[in-house]
Amino acid sequence: MQKETVIEVKGLIRKFGQLAAVDHVEFGVYQGEIFGFLGPNGAGKTTTLRMLTGVIDPTEGTATIQGHDIRNEPLLSRAHIAVVPEEANVYLDLSVWQNLMLMAELHGVARHRRFQEAERLLDALGLAERKKQKARALSKGLRQRLMLCAALVTGPEVLFLDEPTSGLDVQSARMIRQIVSDLNRSGLTVFLTTHNMSEAGEMCSRVAIIDKGRIAAIDTPEKLRSTISSRQYIEVRFAGAVPECIELESIPGVSQIDVNNRTFRLYSRFPGQVVTEVVRLADSRGLEIADLGNRKPSLEDVFLHLTSGREERSLQ
Amino acid sequence: MMVRRETAQTWRRQLHGSLVILKKNAYLYYLKPPVLIFGVLFPVFFFLAFKMGRPITAENVVPGMVAMALWFTASAVGPLVTPWERNTKTYERLISTPVSLHAILVGDVISGFVFGTCLSVIPVLLGLVLTEVFVVNVPMLITGIVLGALNFASLGVLLAAPPASGPSNIMLLSNLVRLPLLFVSGIFMPIGQMPTWVQWIAPLSPLSYANALISFAFGRSTFFPVWLSLLMLVLFTLAFFIASCKFHNMWRAKGL
Numbered sequence: 001m002q003k004e005t006v007i008e009v010k011g012l013i014r015k016f017g018q019l020a021a022v023d024h025v026e027f028g029v030y031q032g033e034i035f036g037f038l039g040p041n042g043a044g045k046t047t048t049l050r051m052l053t054g055v056i057d058p059t060e061g062t063a064t065i066q067g068h069d070i071r072n073e074p075l076l077s078r079a080h081i082a083v084v085p086e087e088a089n090v091y092l093d094l095s096v097w098q099n100l101m102l103m104a105e106l107h108g109v110a111r112h113r114r115f116q117e118a119e120r121l122l123d124a125l126g127l128a129e130r131k132k133q134k135a136r137a138l139s140k141g142l143r144q145r146l147m148l149c150a151a152l153v154t155g156p157e158v159l160f161l162d163e164p165t166s167g168l169d170v171q172s173a174r175m176i177r178q179i180v181s182d183l184n185r186s187g188l189t190v191f192l193t194t195h196n197m198s199e200a201g202e203m204c205s206r207v208a209i210i211d212k213g214r215i216a217a218i219d220t221p222e223k224l225r226s227t228i229s230s231r232q233y234i235e236v237r238f239a240g241a242v243p244e245c246i247e248l249e250s251i252p253g254v255s256q257i258d259v260n261n262r263t264f265r266l267y268s269r270f271p272g273q274v275v276t277e278v279v280r281l282a283d284s285r286g287l288e289i290a291d292l293g294n295r296k297p298s299l300e301d302v303f304l305h306l307t308s309g310r311e312e313r314s315l316q
Numbered sequence: 317m318m319v320r321r322e323t324a325q326t327w328r329r330q331l332h333g334s335l336v337i338l339k340k341n342a343y344l345y346y347l348k349p350p351v352l353i354f355g356v357l358f359p360v361f362f363f364l365a366f367k368m369g370r371p372i373t374a375e376n377v378v379p380g381m382v383a384m385a386l387w388f389t390a391s392a393v394g395p396l397v398t399p400w401e402r403n404t405k406t407y408e409r410l411i412s413t414p415v416s417l418h419a420i421l422v423g424d425v426i427s428g429f430v431f432g433t434c435l436s437v438i439p440v441l442l443g444l445v446l447t448e449v450f451v452v453n454v455p456m457l458i459t460g461i462v463l464g465a466l467n468f469a470s471l472g473v474l475l476a477a478p479p480a481s482g483p484s485n486i487m488l489l490s491n492l493v494r495l496p497l498l499f500v501s502g503i504f505m506p507i508g509q510m511p512t513w514v515q516w517i518a519p520l521s522p523l524s525y526a527n528a529l530i531s532f533a534f535g536r537s538t539f540f541p542v543w544l545s546l547l548m549l550v551l552f553t554l555a556f557f558i559a560s561c562k563f564h565n566m567w568r569a570k571g572l
Contacts, residue, residue, distance in 0.1 A: 053412040056569040075326070079414040087572065089405040093344055105336045106413040108329055150409075 003030040006158055006189045007052065011061035014047050021047045023213035024061070029158075034180070034190040036204030036221075038197070038299075040307050044213040045193040046086065049162050052191070053083045066157060079107070082156035084147045086163040086193075092136040096127055096146055099135055100153045107154035114153060121149045125179065141172030148176060158189045165199060177203060197300040207299070209306050216306040224302045231297040231305060234266045234274050239290040243281060251277040262290075330422075333415030337423025338430065345396055346431055350487050355392030356435065359385045366504055374447035378439070379534040380503040383464065383527040385439045387498060390432025390465040394472025395490040397424050398564070399483040408572050417568060421473055421560050428469025429462075436461055452535035456542070460529030463549040467522045470556035477563035479570035497521040502528075507539040522552040 007029035014022040022044040029035040039045045050056045052063055054074050063070050068077035082103075090099050097118065104114035122128045125145045130138065135146060144164065151159060161180065165173035181203060184190050194200050200207055201221045208218040217224060242262055249257055251266065253273050258265040268274045271294045282289050297305075345351055363381050366372075401407040411417060440457070443449050451457050475490045500514050501507075501523035507515055518524045518539070525545035528538040538545070 050408075050569060050572075055408055055412055055572070075330075075414045075416055078412060081412070083409060083412045085408045085412075087405055088409050091340075091344065091406055092404065098343075102336065102340055103409075103413070106333060106410075106415050108332065108414070147409075 005029065006031050007035075007063065007065050007191065009048075009052070009061075009063040012048065012051060012058050012063060013060040014044075014051060014056065015059045020213050022051070022058075025210070025213070025215055027208050027215060027218055029189060029191055030205075031189055032184070032187050033205035034184050034192055034203050036200040036207035037191065037193040037210065038195075038200055038207055038303055039193075039210035043210045043307070045210060046162060048210070049083075049085075049160055049191070049193055053081060053085075053160055054078050080157045081160060082107075082151035082154045082158075083160040084144075084151050084162065084164055086166060088147065090135040090138075090143050090146050090150065093134065095132050095134055096122070096138070096149075097131045099146060100150050103150040104153045109154060113155075117153050117155065118149075121152055125149050126175070141168050144168055144172060144176065148179065152183070156188070158191060159183070161190060161192045161194075163194055164192070165194070165196065197298065197303055201299040209303060211307040217302075221299050225297050225299065228297050228302055228305050231267065231301050232269065232271050233295050233297075234268065234271050234278065235263060235291070235293050235295050236266070236278055236289060237263045237291040238282075239288040241285075241287055243285060243287060247281060247285075248278070251281070253277075265295075329414070330416055330419040333413075333419045334423035334426060337415070337420055338426045341393060341397055341424065341427035342430070345393055345400065345427070348396060348400070350396050350483065351392045351431075354487060354491065355389045355431070359388045359439075362498075374443070375449050375534070375536065378443035378447060378449045379531040379536060380527060382436055382439045382443065382461075383501075383523060383530045384498065384503050386432050386436040386461060386464050386526065386530075387468055387494065387523050389435040390428045390468035391472035391475075391490065391494060393428040393431050394424055394469055395475045395486045396483055397427070398473075398476040399480055399486040402479070402571055403482055405572075411568055417565055418561055421557070421564060424473045424476070425466065425469045425557065425560075428472050429465045432465035432468060433461055436465070449534055451533055453533045456529060457533035459546070460526055460533055463529070463546065463553070464523075464526030467526065467549050467553040467556065470553050470560060471522065474556045474560040474563065477560060477567055479567045481571070497523055500524070502539060519548075522549060525549045525552070 005028040009025055009027050012022055012025040013020060025048060037045050037048065047056070051058050052065065052070060054070060058071065065077040066080045070077045091102065094102065100118040101114060104118065122131055125148065127142065127145060127149060130142070135143060138146060148164070164176055168176070177199065180190055192204065204221060206218060206220050207224065209216045245257060245259060248254065248264055248266060251274055253268045253270040254266045256267040266274055275292065275294065278292065362384060367377055398407065401410060410420065472490065475493060476486055478486065478489070480486045500517045501521040502518060503523070507518045507524065510518070525540060525548045528540045528545040529542065532538050532542055
């Protein structure tokens, strides 16, 4: 079945002077998916998000949100979205309730519906008891929950989240991830930019990796991981004496070795064969293996591989 | 027919958005210290500095004080709102709502207008109660206050456009603009009695025209004819608002 495209980005370019912060970016986001947008600092993530949410204009190219062109029909395209920007805050001098009402009113949500939705969301995000409290009195985690609440009370079809869990405590971050996943299961499309690779791997249906303003890859996290099978490695930790690096390097199929204290990472396309050889070496030398495992490349490995090409050193 | 209905609906939504912005601004900014200092205390101090110890008749003071109070109050809100929102990181969310930037700016102008017109009632009432002056042309007084407030509020919004690092920088800029325009506008001394070079500059201050209309309403002779004052206030207001839209749009993402 053909998936419905909610966001379609075509040849998007944004220049600041001579620098192209976003350079011919193209991708589509399907209905009901969590689309991760990953990239190093300054890669163009937030600039792309700001173009899609109407904060800045593209220099060239365009995008549609629910079929509405962001350049020609900006108000209609923004009517379908809600945004939780990274560097943003709630109105500190308004109460929790007033913050919600303000965003709902700006989106033209009818009175009875915004009251009903606000009550439900405050309850769901654990803010019901604080509804009369000024936002100034809330912790960072609670303010982030309030931001999410204020975005959701507008009844969006697409939710843009820019680093939603950045700098939050573990509980708040987990709660926000859980809520976003729950909302996604009920049909909400989510566009998520994040630095947190495990978050992206855990939450996203597909991810796009952007580097220096250009899209480096777009696929599901599993498929992206499988594209760099050469980055599989065996991790072996010795309890007592350790072998010489040169001995491990001489094992057939090992392409590279990283050493960290007593732990060795042996990169290979043939991990099974390497495990056998490592065990044989340990036996012959009388070495004690404390831990031995075959590790698949993580999304972080894929990310580093695509964005820098120095992944193995960066992992140290 | 269909297109006309959609257009009307869009206008209605945007107007509603402007009123929501007004409500937000009234709640958040009317009682902020910079608004109270530069909008309320400033004209009071200027009045005291101008009047105390000088043999000036009430007829010569009251119209100017009304115009000056309007000038400071109506233009006090605009310069605060956008810089404050940028500083407290609420601006990006605001401009990504389905309310257009123009509608947001209309809301900001209305905020300054309401603040200015409401507070300008105080010097009018004080003048009428405490002195012998009286209003000879009430419609002209209302017109002068309404047009003046709209104009000064638009100027305030225009001054908020540059992406400054904090609200205090914009308040400083706004005073750099407002104070010279105040001194050349005939508030403290009739324009006709000022040096010739000031008489050349006076037409550049919108306050000169608002002061002329308000003075006329109190039965005093004015340097500019009423028709010219009305026309110039309308033109200045349009120019300020159009410039506001252009510059706010140009700099909207700066400093986020």
